Amino acid sequence: MIALGCDHGGFSLKQEIIAYLKEQNLEFKDYGCYNEEACDYPVYGKAVANAVVNKECDKGIIICGTGIGISITANKVKGIRAALCSDCFSAEATRLHNDANILAMGARAIGPGLAIKIVDTFLNTEFSGEDRHKNRINQIED
Template sequence: MLAIGCDHGGYELKKEILAWLDSKNIEYRDFGCHSTEAVNYPVYAKAVAEAVVSGECEKGILVCGTGIGISIAANKVHGIRAALCSDCFSAEATRLHNDANVLALGGRVVGAGLAIKIVETFLNTPFSEEQRHKDRIAMIED
């Protein structure tokens, strides 16, 4: 199951992602927000990050206006490796090399079509399991 969350700046893109997830029968838990009314992104970043770290959800997707703030907030939770991606190459590389467990997107940066391709790439790319990448991740976790 995926955890997904956003702030007001990411709400419209989150709706597009949810529709795509529904069309692919991918299970998710929506941690909010649920409108374009201004909210504080750290609340939603923390909720998604904690769901991933606890094992309730396998991976997470976060969306704010730029993706920057929400990714910074998620990365404050120990065990989270949130990656802000605006292209498919980065989404693939962060899964292969960093075993990223949360994808962050900018709702005011990427359009829905590209965002869906980034999400699909992120979800379908496995971690490489190469020792050099495991060693680097261990260094981050210390």
């Protein structure tokens, strides 16, 4: 199950991602926002982060205008490793090396075509499990 969250700046891109997830028959839960009315990204970043850390969902995708504020918010939750990605290489590397559990994106920084490719890469790349990466993750978590 994938947790989704965005602010008003990310609402349109989240709709594109929802269509992609449905097309791929992937289960998701939408934690908001639900329209383009101005709202505060921390509400939705925290909701997704808590859903992931509490194991209600396996991974999360969060979106705001830049992806920065919402990723900072999510990373405040212990156990979350949210990665702001604007390219497929970063999405792949953060899964392989960091076992990132939340993907953050900026709707004003990337278009829907690229965003879908990033989501696909993030969701379909497994953590390498290499000891050096496990050790680094443990250092992050301490």
